[in-house]
Amino acid sequence: MGASTLRVGMIGYAFMGQAHSAAWREVNPVYADLPVTVEMTALCGRSRDKVEAAARQYGWSRYETDWRAIVAADDIDIVDIGTPGHTHAEIAVAALRAGKHVLCEKPLANSVAEAEAMAKAAAEAPGLTAMCGFTYRRVPAVTFLRHLVQSGRFGRIRHVRAQYLQDWLVDPDAPWTWRLARAKAGSGALGDIGSHIVDLVNYVTEQHVTRVVGTTRTFVAERPLADDDGTGEVDVDDAVSFLADLDGGAMATFEATRMATGRKNALRLEINGLKGSAVFDLERPNELDFHDTDVATVEQGFRRILVTEKSHPYFDVWWPPGHTIGYQQPFTHQAHDFLRSIIDGVPASPSFADGLRVQRVLDAVEKSAASGGWVEVGEEKK
Numbered sequence: 510m511g512a513s514t515l516r517v518g519m520i521g522y523a524f525m526g527q528a529h530s531a532a533w534r535e536v537n538p539v540y541a542d543l544p545v546t547v548e549m550t551a552l553c554g555r556s557r558d559k560v561e562a563a564a565r566q567y568g569w570s571r572y573e574t575d576w577r578a579i580v581a582a583d584d585i586d587i588v589d590i591g592t593p594g595h596t597h598a599e600i601a602v603a604a605l606r607a608g609k610h611v612l613c614e615k616p617l618a619n620s621v622a623e624a625e626a627m628a629k630a631a632a633e634a635p636g637l638t639a640m641c642g643f644t645y646r647r648v649p650a651v652t653f654l655r656h657l658v659q660s661g662r663f664g665r666i667r668h669v670r671a672q673y674l675q676d677w678l679v680d681p682d683a684p685w686t687w688r689l690a691r692a693k694a695g696s697g698a699l700g701d702i703g704s705h706i707v708d709l710v711n712y713v714t715e716q717h718v719t720r721v722v723g724t725t726r727t728f729v730a731e732r733p734l735a736d737d738d739g740t741g742e743v744d745v746d747d748a749v750s751f752l753a754d755l756d757g758g759a760m761a762t763f764e765a766t767r768m769a770t771g772r773k774n775a776l777r778l779e780i781n782g783l784k785g786s787a788v789f790d791l792e793r794p795n796e797l798d799f800h801d802t803d804v805a806t807v808e809q810g811f812r813r814i815l816v817t818e819k820s821h822p823y824f825d826v827w828w829p830p831g832h833t834i835g836y837q838q839p840f841t842h843q844a845h846d847f848l849r850s851i852i853d854g855v856p857a858s859p860s861f862a863d864g865l866r867v868q869r870v871l872d873a874v875e876k877s878a879a880s881g882g883w884v885e886v887g888e889e890k891k
């Protein structure tokens with residue numbers, strides 16, 4: 510291999526494995542100016558038959574059945590982690606210590622202690638890129654919303670409303686999965702999808718959650734197993750709601766649920782500032798609704814911005830205006846920005862420290878749901 514090749518080993522081949530594989534596959538063809546070539550060197554999973562088939566289907570050169578082989582391999586520069594949360598810390602810390610760059614799916618970990626160990630390992634490896642996969646930062650309309658905030662179009666922000674609504678657990682007979690086991694997933698809707706909106710509120714507003722009060726609910730405590738007659742226990746939340754104070758003075762509400770009938774993947778963000786408001790909904794990913802008080806009062810109202818111009822974030826490499834992109838492309842943007850962080854030595858965003866910050870909020874929400882009161886979000890250890 511030449512110095513201009515970066516070789517990826519990916520661990521996990523399910524939903525995120527498919528999305529990340531597509532991103533690694535298309536990052537060079539899409540970004541012609543990238544001075545490195547990505548090699549999809551090895552895919553790892555525990556089931557030999559399944560990982561072999563996935564490696565062939567997604568275009569990986571070889572497969573492994575033990576993640577340690579990926580971390581130890583001399584011909585791998587980047588470890589991409591797409592496994593359930595309980596494995597993230599061990600793999601990521603080992604990979605960083607072995608001198609690999611790491612891209613790790615969200616939530617960063619299943620506990621604050623694990624996330625702290627990961628952030629520490631990243632801090633102790635300053636020459637390596639360690640990024641947490643909060644991919645929605647790279648939806649062009651979301652990035653553009655952040656630009657609008659930064660350029661003062663909302664003035665002081667008073668309210669933030671963040672929701673992530675799905676419905677794949679509405680049916681009480683929907684099968685049990687690892688995402689419903691605390692030992693593997695850490696929490697339920699809170700960590701799986703609530704983590705995305707906590708990160709996005711931080712990212713878009715540059716305000717951080719300081720305290721929370723919330724409640725969680727498990728509506729269905731047992732579900733049928735997919736491959737035998739038994740049932741599996743659900744010991745995580747199906748839904749969570751919480752109020753939060755942000756350090757820039759805004760009030761925020763958060764809601765994450767897998768029980769919102771008809772809402773398939775509705776990540777919604779609404780911002781109300783003194784000078785304007787905006788609404789984003791991931792079910793309409795190329796649009797942003799913007800209300801701007803600079804317009805004459807009689808002409809005011811929410812107008813739809815189609816975020817597909819070449820000058821919108823990330824769109825320079827895509828299609829002519831109006832030719833939309835979808836769920837996959839932000840993963841490609843993420844792969845590109847990850848590679849750029851390695852090549853240019855710029856800090857990864859979101860970093861493991863950002864992932865830890867989200868983890869502290871999730872932890873505070875769980876404590877609040879247990880106590881019924883407000884909980885301060887833990888501070889960084891000095």
Ligand code: SOE
Nearest residue numbers: 524615675701702705767774
């Ligand atoms: C499942 O709820 C899930 O796949 C999340 O784990 C992802 O992060 C989100 O992008 C879509 O929904």
